[in-house]
Amino acid sequence: xxxxxxxxxxxxxxxxxxxxxxxxxxxIFPGLRHSVSFTxxxxxxxxxxxxxxxxxxxxxxxxMVRGGEFAEWAEVHGNCYGTxxxxxxxxxxxxxxxxxxxxxxxxLQLKEKQVAxxxxxxxxxxxxxLRRRLxxxxxxxxxxxxxxxxxxAAEISQARWYDYIIVNDQFPKAVEELxxxxxxxxxRTALMLAAVGNEFKL
Amino acid sequence: xxxxxxxxxxxxxxxxxxxxxxxxxxxIFPGLRHSVSFTxxxxxxxxxxxxxxxxxxxxxxxxMVRGGEFAEWAEVHGNCYGTxxxxxxxxxxxxxxxxxxxxxxxxLQLKEKQVAxxxxxxxxxxxxxLRRRLxxxxxxxxxxxxxxxxxxAAEISQARWYDYIIVNDQFPKAVEELxxxxxxxxxRTALMLAAVGNEFKL
Numbered sequence: 001x002x003x004x005x006x007x008x009x010x011x012x013x014x015x016x017x018x019x020x021x022x023x024x025x026x027x028i029f030p031g032l033r034h035s036v037s038f039t040x041x042x043x044x045x046x047x048x049x050x051x052x053x054x055x056x057x058x059x060x061x062x063x064m065v066r067g068g069e070f071a072e073w074a075e076v077h078g079n080c081y082g083t084x085x086x087x088x089x090x091x092x093x094x095x096x097x098x099x100x101x102x103x104x105x106x107x108l109q110l111k112e113k114q115v116a117x118x119x120x121x122x123x124x125x126x127x128x129x130l131r132r133r134l135x136x137x138x139x140x141x142x143x144x145x146x147x148x149x150x151x152x153a154a155e156i157s158q159a160r161w162y163d164y165i166i167v168n169d170q171f172p173k174a175v176e177e178l179x180x181x182x183x184x185x186x187x188r189t190a191l192m193l194a195a196v197g198n199e200f201k202l
Numbered sequence: 203x204x205x206x207x208x209x210x211x212x213x214x215x216x217x218x219x220x221x222x223x224x225x226x227x228x229x230i231f232p233g234l235r236h237s238v239s240f241t242x243x244x245x246x247x248x249x250x251x252x253x254x255x256x257x258x259x260x261x262x263x264x265x266m267v268r269g270g271e272f273a274e275w276a277e278v279h280g281n282c283y284g285t286x287x288x289x290x291x292x293x294x295x296x297x298x299x300x301x302x303x304x305x306x307x308x309x310l311q312l313k314e315k316q317v318a319x320x321x322x323x324x325x326x327x328x329x330x331x332l333r334r335r336l337x338x339x340x341x342x343x344x345x346x347x348x349x350x351x352x353x354x355a356a357e358i359s360q361a362r363w364y365d366y367i368i369v370n371d372q373f374p375k376a377v378e379e380l381x382x383x384x385x386x387x388x389x390r391t392a393l394m395l396a397a398v399g400n401e402f403k404l
Binding site for chain 1: 205222273294323325328329358359361362363364365366367368369378379381382383385386387388389391394395397398402
């Protein structure tokens with residue numbers, strides 16, 4: 001009996017380093033893939049349908065919403081993004097682990113739909129360090145930084161119901177912690193019984 | 203606020219390599235200690251009271267049993283061995299992680315007493331490999347091996363209710379898995395909130 005794939009749901013406030021962390025563990029685990037979302041926005045240069053996103057029309061996206069095909073979806077700056085239930089179910093059945101980099105609103109939708117997954121929240125070391133990091137990005141104007149700080153506080157208040165919390169203070173340590181969570185979750189009894197239960201009549 | 207210490211309870215049938223695995227992670231984590239048991243047996247050469255065991259008289263041990271001072275205890279070949287509730291409580295309060303290498307009967311007693319801990323079961327790759335390992339020990343006679351195989355089957359049937367299962371097939375992989383479980387358990391939200399909840403008002 002093949003073991004099921006695990007869904008790792010990763011959330012963080014902007015500036016906590018979530019994207020870099022996820023990229024790092026995707027490099028470490030060849031069997032781990034990033035969950036491909038559906039979107040109504042146009043493909044950017046170099047983006048590939050089915051690898052970066054499933055690019056669909058607004059009509060098609062709305063049809064999928066009405067059909068209850070999304071585990072979670074949201075509209076951001078006029079574009080829609082969503083994770084299909086089918087994407088998650090197929091990976092689970094094929095024993096493929098997915099990493100889903102998503103905000104708390106999306107993670108809450110998954111929780112409400114009782115989608116099985118491991119919820120991981122990435123924190124910055126402190127609010128002052130988060131501000132320092134956001135200010136270090138030359139691109140962001142002061143009012144944008146204030147908005148991001150307020151959004152961060154709202155996101156961080158959701159950390160309580162996640163399964164794991166990682167503080168991204170020293171990057172290699174945070175990578176090691178995320179990596180360890182991924183390895184440890186494979187050793188959970190429910191999953192391991194599928195792999196070895198037969199040999200040991202468990 | 204200081205985080206609490208974690209109790210890692212490790213069980214395995216004889217021949218699965220539990221002792222070597224535990225020794226390895228004790229070397230890796232300076233903050234992890236082996237749980238010191240009370241025993242009525244006489245100290246062996248080089249054994250130190252308070253480091254290897256707390257050596258007590260049969261009378262003293264019985265007094266502790268009557269006083270409900272043990273989280274678990276057992277009599278083996280005429281000697282008594284037990285883990286004091288106080289040992290576990292003190293480590294927890296001081297934020298010291300303990301590894302308790304114990305058979306399923308002992309682990310069940312801890313479970314029944316609702317002692318908080320992470321239960322980890324070490325499996326050999328298969329029954330045939332376990333037999334090969336036991337036969338490879340020159341010391342054991344055939345009837346001893348049969349007894350060990352029967353005991354192994356009884357122990358293994360308990361693996362279902364443990365939190366994690368590790369198959370000790372390739373030793374470095376098993377070490378990595380045990381190490382990852384120990385790291386991951388430190389990232390659990392309940393524990394992390396004690397460490398960072400203040401900064402983030404969680």
